[in-house]
Amino acid sequence: MTHTAGVFDPDADDIMAMMNQMRMTLADAVKIYAKQPLLFERNTKWQYSSPGIGILGRIIEVQSGQTFEQFIQERLLTPLGMKDTFFYAPEDKRGRVAMVYHKQDGKLVRAREHLLGGDPEEFRPGSRYPAPEWGLYSTASDLCALYQMMLNGGTSGGRR
Secondary structure, three states, X not given: OXXXXXXXXXOOHHXXXXXXXXXXXXXHHHHHHHOOOOOOOOOOOOOOOHHHHHHHHHXXXXXXXXXXXXXXXXXXXXXXXXXXXXXXXXXXXXXXXXXOEXXXXXXXXXXXXXXXXXXXXXXXXXXXXXXXXXXXXXXHHHHHHXXXXXXXXXXXXXXX
């Protein structure tokens, strides 16, 4: 959880494509991550690693016996009242998903390619990968509930 495990951060086109398409399960993705060489020996330096967070998500699945999505929903989102936070955009909330823009020729244009999870307007069709490292949609008010719980040392409404 401290980005000191030496786990790679993807730059290979095939791994980035896998993350963009989100078609495989977390278990299958972690099998691919496990085949990648470490960048450095554990605890010898710090380097951000998206797949490291994916691996943590898989550990949660194995230890809890639930999918990552179920675990997060039951243990975090529901108890905190986070009703507008989800992995896959439900039909009735798609109009609220913010689109991503980038500069092109000095103008802001919709970014449709090369984004984790693909074009936001397509709402991750056929997705199976929950992307523990970046996959949640949320709102400011839901994030406020999460951050308040963190500020309270891990408690919300008197519950840990």
